[in-house]
Amino acid sequence: MLKLKPKIICVTGGKGGTGKTLVAVNLAIMFKNQGFKVLLIDGDVENPNTFLLLNAKLENKTEVLYFLPKIIEDKCTKCGLCAENCGTHALLHIKNSYPIPISTVCSGCKLCYKICPTNAIEPDLKVIGWTYRASAFNIDLFLGELKPAEARSAVIVNKLMENLEHIIKTETEKYDVVVLDTAPGAHCDVEELISGADFVIPVTEPTRFGKLDLLRIIELIDLLKKEYKAIVNRSSLLGYKDKFLKELEEKGIEILGDIPLDEEIVRSYCQGNPLMEKRSKFDRNGAGYKSFEIIFENLIKWGDFSK
Amino acid sequence: MVIVGIPTFGNKGLNEVLNNRFGRCNSFTFVTIENNQIVEVKSVANDAQGAMGGAGIQAAQIIGNNGATEVIVGNLGPNASSSLNALNITIYQAQGGSLTVKGLIDLRLSGKLQVLTSPNVAAHAGMGGGGGRGMGGGGQGRQF
Numbered sequence: 001m002l003k004l005k006p007k008i009i010c011v012t013g014g015k016g017g018t019g020k021t022l023v024a025v026n027l028a029i030m031f032k033n034q035g036f037k038v039l040l041i042d043g044d045v046e047n048p049n050t051f052l053l054l055n056a057k058l059e060n061k062t063e064v065l066y067f068l069p070k071i072i073e074d075k076c077t078k079c080g081l082c083a084e085n086c087g088t089h090a091l092l093h094i095k096n097s098y099p100i101p102i103s104t105v106c107s108g109c110k111l112c113y114k115i116c117p118t119n120a121i122e123p124d125l126k127v128i129g130w131t132y133r134a135s136a137f138n139i140d141l142f143l144g145e146l147k148p149a150e151a152r153s154a155v156i157v158n159k160l161m162e163n164l165e166h167i168i169k170t171e172t173e174k175y176d177v178v179v180l181d182t183a184p185g186a187h188c189d190v191e192e193l194i195s196g197a198d199f200v201i202p203v204t205e206p207t208r209f210g211k212l213d214l215l216r217i218i219e220l221i222d223l224l225k226k227e228y229k230a231i232v233n234r235s236s237l238l239g240y241k242d243k244f245l246k247e248l249e250e251k252g253i254e255i256l257g258d259i260p261l262d263e264e265i266v267r268s269y270c271q272g273n274p275l276m277e278k279r280s281k282f283d284r285n286g287a288g289y290k291s292f293e294i295i296f297e298n299l300i301k302w303g304d305f306s307k
Numbered sequence: 308m309v310i311v312g313i314p315t316f317g318n319k320g321l322n323e324v325l326n327n328r329f330g331r332c333n334s335f336t337f338v339t340i341e342n343n344q345i346v347e348v349k350s351v352a353n354d355a356q357g358a359m360g361g362a363g364i365q366a367a368q369i370i371g372n373n374g375a376t377e378v379i380v381g382n383l384g385p386n387a388s389s390s391l392n393a394l395n396i397t398i399y400q401a402q403g404g405s406l407t408v409k410g411l412i413d414l415r416l417s418g419k420l421q422v423l424t425s426p427n428v429a430a431h432a433g434m435g436g437g438g439g440r441g442m443g444g445g446g447q448g449r450q451f
Binding site for chain 1: 358
């Protein structure tokens with residue numbers, strides 16, 4: 001029997017604070033409510049906080065190590081092979097002297113370590129962050145955290161995606177749906193997550209800031225040749241909704257739906273109790289609740305999700 | 308004896324003019340000084356000029372491989388700066404416009420050049436024009 005790979009949805013948006021995590025968490029919850037097996041991945045490794053919205057306890061703290069070359073002078077013959085082959089020129093070699101690693105440009109690829117003819121390069125491993133696992137409301141959560149002041153956040157995001165790939169390979173049917181929650185911005189961390197997705201959902205808000213950043217993230221999504229439909233959050237904000245939706249339509253940007261300002265959403269956010277959780281006591285006729293139902297219905301149609 | 312490396316444009320020796328770009332200059336002119344006298348001048352093409360990245364590091368490697376222990380530069384990026392520092396090469400800052408190699412060596416010999424200990428431009432400031440990826444608005448030799 002053919003094993004079905006999970007469908008991967010990436011929630012992103014360019015601008016910070018548009019409600020990416022709110023959407024990602026509630027989409028995950030709605031899939032779970034329908035009997036789907038769901039994994040949520042928080043790819044905002046600089047400010048991982050998805051677990052708060054799920055009141056989850058982080059477990060399985062695992063160090064993410066980063067490779068830098070360390071030259072063992074007793075073994076080094078000063079041949080320069082490492083420096084000659086280093087793609088980022090992170091090894092400085094002057095004839096008849098030991099190579100000097102320039103750590104700021106090292107990509108961590110380990111080529112030098114692999115090709116050194118005398119094994120004179122050893123990994124100088126440095127902890128640059130951690131990954132965690134958690135579980136709440138019958139949803140599994142993967143989360144990454146970059147150590148403060150470290151620069152290579154993409155390595156942590158990459159680790160999360162590697163863990164996902166490993167699961168897809170070894171336990172293909174463990175999850176039906178994977179929801180990826182990205183950091184704000186249109187940088188390489190976000191790119192990696194969008195690249196791994198089947199469907200992309202940029203979340204925006206009806207302001208000039210929301211529009212500008214939405215157009216930037218769409219540029220990235222287009223570059224990666226991915227399908228997307230946007231969500232307009234805080235759509236009732238100061239009555240800009242109609243004008244904003246018209247502008248999106250003029251630009252050919254399709255939307256899955258919009259989420260109005262709603263006190264219940266704020267309450268669920270503060271309590272760490274997801275709005276759409278079937279056991280939660282939020283008003284089923286509330287504006288926020290209704291809007292999420294419409295969004296989910298449109299998403300199911302768009303992605304042909306069937307259980 | 309001391310060998311001074313200077314980023315330049317071609318191979319006209321002492322008449323060469325300082326190239327403000329370090330990692331992406333066209334050539335380096337190396338001047339050997341003994342007892343305050345110029346005893347040798349040679350030009351070496353800068354193979355790193357069109358490098359995708361790491362030009363500063365490769366250029367520092369050229370400086371080191373030619374035995375120089377001093378450089379005189381216009382702009383210097385962070386990678387070049389840390390590479391030259393790693394090689395214990397003294398970095399002098401050339402002040403002002405188009406000085407010749409001869410003029411710069413005279414200033415060096417009369418002790419009028421200031422030592423530079425950290426980069427004075429951002430990474431990839433010298434890109435665009437000549438080669439590499441051409442960093443759009445990056446411009447040449449943009450000052451902080």
